[in-house]
Amino acid sequence: MVKLIANNVSVAYRQQAVLHDVSLSVSGGELIGLLGPNGAGKSTLLNSLGGLQVFSEGDIRLNDQSLLDYSPRQRARLLSYLPQSAQAYWPMPVRELVRLGRLPHRQWRFRSEEDHRLVEQALHDTDLLALAERPFTELSGGEQMRVMLARMLATDAPLWLADEPVAMLDWFHQWQAMSVFQRHTWQGGAVMVALHDINLAAHFCTRLVLLKGGRVIADGSVEQVLTGERFADVYRMQVSILKHPAGLTVLPERML
Numbered sequence: 577m578v579k580l581i582a583n584n585v586s587v588a589y590r591q592q593a594v595l596h597d598v599s600l601s602v603s604g605g606e607l608i609g610l611l612g613p614n615g616a617g618k619s620t621l622l623n624s625l626g627g628l629q630v631f632s633e634g635d636i637r638l639n640d641q642s643l644l645d646y647s648p649r650q651r652a653r654l655l656s657y658l659p660q661s662a663q664a665y666w667p668m669p670v671r672e673l674v675r676l677g678r679l680p681h682r683q684w685r686f687r688s689e690e691d692h693r694l695v696e697q698a699l700h701d702t703d704l705l706a707l708a709e710r711p712f713t714e715l716s717g718g719e720q721m722r723v724m725l726a727r728m729l730a731t732d733a734p735l736w737l738a739d740e741p742v743a744m745l746d747w748f749h750q751w752q753a754m755s756v757f758q759r760h761t762w763q764g765g766a767v768m769v770a771l772h773d774i775n776l777a778a779h780f781c782t783r784l785v786l787l788k789g790g791r792v793i794a795d796g797s798v799e800q801v802l803t804g805e806r807f808a809d810v811y812r813m814q815v816s817i818l819k820h821p822a823g824l825t826v827l828p829e830r831m832l
């Protein structure tokens with residue numbers, strides 16, 4: 577099973593530290609919600625775990641090998657990263673764009689049965705089959721986000737890192753995306769997803785990591801991480817936490 581381990585990772589932009597000593601692991605079977613207010617360091621952490629961010633200190637290991645020792649193609653077969661506000665500027669048909677997710681696996685220009693199956697599955701899982709021939713540039717913002725998500729799903733990499741992939745999606749498509757992540761983890765994959773929707777995270781995630789000011793201040797189960805004190809401290813919000821058989825729901829009450 578896939579395993580990513582970050583040990584004491586620190587990142588600075590122009591000598592300004594934005595991630596401090598972050599240590600965490602992501603293992604097959606886990607759907608991890610990465611939470612924290614604007615500027616907490618979620619994108620910086622996901623960029624680092626995805627191998628796209630130079631870190632000043634620390635070490636990240638993917639399946640027991642330093643992330644820095646992988647070639648981009650080898651890494652892309654194990655780890656797929658969906659950045660925040662991923663974009664494309666070409667009027668390429670949706671299906672063609674989703675096919676780009678298969679590039680790390682392609683031998684020359686040959687397209688296998690497996691490539692075809694995974695692209696169609698990704699289009700199905702993001703509700704895009706009816707839009708598959710449309711030019712990407714003519715889609716709405718949420719539809720474009722689903723195409724980017726589908727491209728990530730088509731990679732079939734065991735580890736998915738996604739930065740606010742549902743921020744622009746309607747309720748149905750948010751649930752659909754989270755359900756696909758959940759299914760991936762049930763099949764042995766691992767997902768780490770940055771989210772601002774706390775209740776979506778509480779409903780679907782098996783574990784939450786909460787960042788504040790570039791530090792991990794909580795890492796554990798939904799019940800362990802989502803407490804009234806933490807909301808007051810991290811989000812400056814007074815909340816009520818309703819526990820019920822399906823888990824818990826957080827109701828915002830007032831700003832502090």
Ligand SMILES: Nc1ncnc2c1ncn2[C@@H]1O[C@H](COP(=O)(O)OP(=O)(O)OP(=O)(O)O)[C@@H](O)[C@H]1O
Pocket residue numbers: 589590594612613614615616617618619620621660
């Ligand atoms: N290229 C950059 N140069 C300088 N500072 C940066 C750069 N990118 C991000 N930062 C700073 O690093 C900190 C963490 O940013 P990051 O984008 O990781 O936060 P985030 O938790 O993803 O926020 P959001 O919820 O708004 O997406 C912020 O203070 C931000 O201003």
